[in-house]
Amino acid sequence: MATEIATEIAATEIAENNPARFPDRHALSNACTAASEMVKRFAERSPVTYSQILERLETSTENRANAVKTYNEYLNQLSSLVAEVDEKTLAKRLREFRLQSHVELACRDIAGQITIQAMLRALSDLATVCLEVTYQYLYRQMCERYGIPMGKNSQTPQHLTVFGMGKLGGGELNFSSDIDLILAYPENGTTTSDENPIDNELFFHRLAQKLIRLLDQYDENGFVYRVDMRLKPFGSVGTLATTFTAMTRYYLQHGRDWERYALVKMRPVAGDIAAGQALISQLSSFVYQRHVDYVAMHSIDDMKSKIIAAAKEKGIKDNLKLGYGGIREIEFIVQTFQMIYGGRMQSLRQQSLLGALQALQDKELLSEKVAAMLRVNYLRLRQIENAIQYYQDQQTHDLPNKTAPRQALLTALGEKDWLRLVEEINRIRYEVFALFQRVFATQDGQAQPIDQEKLTDDYWLDLLYQTDMTQQSAETIAHQFVQFYKRMWQHDLGEKYLIRLNWVLPQIIAALDGEDNPVKIANHMLTLLESIADESVYLSLLVEHPGVLKKIMHLFMHSRWMTEFLCTHPLVIDELIHENHETAPRSAQNIRRELQRAIAQCSDTESTLQKLMDFKNAETFRVASADLQGNIKLLHVSDQLSWIAEAIIDAILTMAIDALVEKYGRPIYVLDGQTKQASFGIIAYGKLGSLEMGYRSDLDLVFLHDSQGEKQMTNGERSIDNAVFFSHVVKKFTDLITTLTPSGQLYPVDTRLRPSGGSGQAVNSVNAFAQYQFHDAWTWEHQALVRARFVAGGQSIADAFADIRQRVLAMPRDSETLRQDVLKMRTKMRDQHRDKTLPDGQANIKQAAGGLTDIEFIVQYLLLKHAVDFPDLVRCSDNVRQIAALELFEILRSADAADLRFAYRAYRFWIHHQQLLGHETVVDTARFAQEMQDVKAIWAQVFETQVETKAETKTEAKIGAKTS
Structure with missing residues (x-):
């Protein structure tokens, strides 16, 4: 269907009507003024300028896209218009420039001399130029009065970065869109004025106020753009402009999932562009997470439900943006996929919807057919939407319900039959909404009764007999399916789960075709589905990626451990979507970097531990899958498992020390008259020490510190002895790493290899450890030391332990x-x-x-x-x-x-x-x-x-x- 539509609307996608239907300037002018009241009013008020616009249209080259102004052309033109003018004149010329540019773009659209893609890009360029020119004007004005704002730490001049959000951020702005902005600057400091210095916060706050007023305020010349600042940190109660540090802290500590969704579109459009790009890179760990965050998926479900609820509202039926199958649903599909997979696929991290859609197709997350359907339908809806908006330069998305605006719309689009246009729009919206339903398994509000046929063996046997399995296997599986379906129905899981289940179960049957032991695999698959019964969002991945079922079945056929692991930790289903996950062992540095990204936005201990557990599960599953496929060498398996453990140990140790330092201060001691900070380290023995971790290995650990000399106390208000402090560190670390989370326990820890075993101290000084190893340790303890190594903590501990180990193992022995x-x-x-x-x-x-x-x-x-x-x-x-x-x-x-x-x-x-x-x-x-x-x-x-x-x-x- 999508291919047929793509062919039928090919001319619509490039938005080029036949210019021959306008044989002269008069006919073209009549069409433009008939299609747009905005153009008509402009022609009446500024006939000379309007005539110049028509002349440019007449003299456009055959390559009509070249006739559209570029960003630099807009910038040069507007900059020359506002050079050496006062603020009142600036406001007037901004409004005139924007209106004149919109009139020319509307005329080009009506004349068929601009593609819809070029139209969206030009509208976005125009807005960013207005922002840039206004910002630079105000910045110079403010600097003349208060001096240049300087960074407190860097002592470099500071600039504001203007971030475009929504369609402006995506470079796909409408004719009458609001512009959603977020304003930020690198760091605090003060201005350089000797007479009238102010701090950077006040400087940029006043600049932001002026910027918004110049663009947004309505006067006798209208306005430039309506400015919406509600997406900034803390919304309407937040400051107009904030520092990069404060913004980063806000999103990592307080950011909500809908803000992640919004930040997908974030793009620096004016001011300090380079600094803005750097900030976006810092925020990427918040927006894009390597592993699918199914807590966030609940929020996505909530957003989706609001879209459905909005579409049901009275009077929204003809809204091209908010109604069923409208522009918002296309945007939601694409941005949701970006959020889910952008953490591991860099190419998805782009603001443009069309660019992201192409990346989704390239990564095979959307089929070529689906991507083509969305692209063609999106562009057609946006073309119609723009024609509706430039009729009276109003922010509306509704199909007109009166004769005059309907005729104007037909003229703008080069159409003749209103009913044919409506039929086309309905077909587009039906296709989009059908995909939207399938992707998110949405309900249409009418609860469907459960099909009683699915509670009988015969229903499933009809499907199973289409495979090549034996009659006995088919009958056994059919009975399993009936019992499973009854349990799910009785659990009252809701229509949403059952809708998705109706998609998945036939796919399972199809995937069973050709398997050697279909009964066993089917039983495991039903166990998996039952384990995720309370989390219907997990089914979305299976609905959209039927190839994953084959992978899961292969694992279920060959590994009981993988079966139990997958049923216990269904989040790792996401790992199977990516074709190269089994063949790409990562380095220790990459694993640590991925872990830090995963926990960067966690603001409390509980969420951090859950993230660590999710990370361990996903990484362990990745290694096990590669191992089972024979795509990774034995030693690499142990290396990967050991490096995963090391990264988690390091993260847990940081959490434990930070919590205790905040409470007691840092451990300090005095040696030879010099005050030094004591360090702490963890030594791994056994499997981790020898880089030979297995899938069920525990951690054999020994804890050391290097506090010595005098005044061994922490430097906080609640000062305690260093030995007590480090004992608390060990307890805190052990409690955290052995805590039972909803997804399991990170690692069991065995500390019996410490000096004097179970009766010894939990943590020893480096000196005490050395004395014990040289004078009191048994031979078996030296054997254990052969496999020991430093894995986390201070470098001084690493160096001291390496020296002790070398000297102890090289001692003369009988x-x-x-x-x-x-x-x-x-x-x-x-x-x-x-x-x-x-x-x-x-x-x-x-x-x-x-x-x-x-x-x-x-x-x-x-x-x-x-x-x-x-x-x-x-x-x-x-x-x-x-x-x-x-x-x-x-x-x-x-x-x-x-x-x-x-x-x-x-x-x-x-x-x-x-x-x-x-x-x-x-x-x-x-x-x-x-x-x-x-x-x-x-x-x-x-x-x-x-x-x-x-x-x-x-x-x-x-x-x-x-x-x-």
Whole structure:
């Protein structure tokens, strides 16, 4: 249908009537004055100027778009008109310039010499030129009186930035639109006048008052533009102009979702354009969020409901903007998609509706057919709307209901039949509203009774028999669907949910076609749908992206963990929409940057924790999906999971410290007569420490501070001892990261690896930690230290820990004592984890002889034994690179190192996928028979064969390397 309309209205889109129907200037003039009372009045008052306009139209080139003035042409023309004039004359000439320019644009439209796109752009350029020229005039005037406003911090001249919102921001202004503005300046300060200085706030407030009055005030010459300032921070009660910092703080702390929607259109149009662009970049984290914010989706639903309610109001039926299928619905569709997906798709971040629509098509978020329909219909409605408005230069969007204005509209559009025009408009609005309903699953106000057929098996069997599944599978699934539909109906979820459900269920059936286990997948899909029953907005993604169903079904077929995860955290459905999400591992820096963007606008602890949880879920799902698809390497999986954890730890630590500093001040100490600020840091052991995180790993953490010397107290009004302060930090951090949110818990934390274990202090000084490691730590604690690394906090802690770790691991050790200690610990662990219920031929791959833990113990033992001679052995904390170091320094033969690496990766890969399947790490030993045999042989060699001399070891290593 959209393609047919695109063909039929091709001439309308470019808005070029046949100029031959105006054989001379007289005929053209008659048409212009007949189509527009505004033009007629202008012709009567200013016949010479009107004649000049007609002459320009007659002499326009065949490339008619070139006849439209550019921004610079408007700017040069208006600037010359207002040079060296007083304020009263400025006001008069602004009004005359705007009216004359509007008359010329209207005449070009009536003559078919301007496209609708060019018309919208020219109207926007004209408005921005009026703003720019007026601003520069007033700025110079104000500076002459008060001096130049200077920045308090930067000591640079300050300018106001005028931000256009709405259609002005989008560069698609109407003939008689209000202009929605927000005014801001970079920073506070004072003006440079010696005699009459004022602060920047007062300077720009007065300038803003004058700017609005010059444009908005109605006098004998009319007005330039009606100015609407209600979109500024705090609305009608807010100041006219505010600093960039205050504006950023407002949106990040108090901004509402409708303001996010409005800021999609925000564009600097006058004043300091470059500074305005920088501010928009800062606000992008508020407007565009990387992950779909389904709390905001509720607000979008509310806005949509208001649009529907407005469309029902009496007398709005013929309103091209607000009525059913009108311009506002097209704008709402496009801007909502921009809000939802702009966080991850930069190309959607643009103010132009037409530009955004093209980007949505390019990103395949809207089909080419749908995008073409919206584009053609939008341009046609805007063309008709403009013709209605330039009839009497009034802000109206209603189709006229009297004969004279109807005839004028037909003349402006080059149409002859009113009923045909109405029929075209109705068809456009029907198509737009049908899409609007589908996208947002809106109700038309008439509650439809539930179709009783859907509560019978036969209804679903008719659909299921169209697939290639067996009769038994079809009957089972049909019964599942009936029971599910009954539950949903009985839950009284509302018509909105059931409408969307009616779209999704047939798509599920279609997607089941060709699947090996349709009953299992259908059951999982219904579990997912039931898990989101209270949040009908989640269904929108499935309605608009049927391809996502296939992806979900693939996951449900191959991973129980992914099934449970997706049903528990349906927000991550959004991750599946983006084709490249499985193939684009991100760096640690990118993950941290994305996390900071995600929480930037959170104003309280609860919302921040929820955002962190949503971020973790989405990122973990992204990694797991890529893992399951085989699109990411094993080590990259662990890297990604480890970096996600590090980013969250860093964010939580910042929250904890900031909260306590606000309460007690910063921890200070005096050393050698100098006052210093104490630092705090977190050391990761275990899986995170060795960059080997899995999908179910917890966090083994140790907390350190470097407070020492005298006067170890915080510097706040409620001063406390630094040791107490850091204990509070640990408690606050642990409470936050283990808090149970509606979406789950961030991470369980284990702190038993700290000095003296569970009986030790929650946090230790760096000096105390060093003393313990050198003099009191057990061998198993040094083994654990092999896999430890700094992950968050002050750099001084990072440096101190790295030094302590290096020196402790490189200490001289008695080889036999070390060997016995490691063997005893391994025996103890094996006894603790032995599962006597396992049948012969099965084992826990982590704890079995020749399994994962044996490899880790081999590596740790060799590192502790040889680091005294080769300190570089312990530079890294992960097993793979440690094995490589042992091979490099010829402590392990290349063949043995290769066997250990191969077995270690095979075990880790299998464990990861067992977790995705929701299974335990119990394996048939036959699966890894060769790997386990190799590890056992190396174990026996390392712990039982004594190597007499280093020279012999090197010789043996070389022979082994040659053999391998």
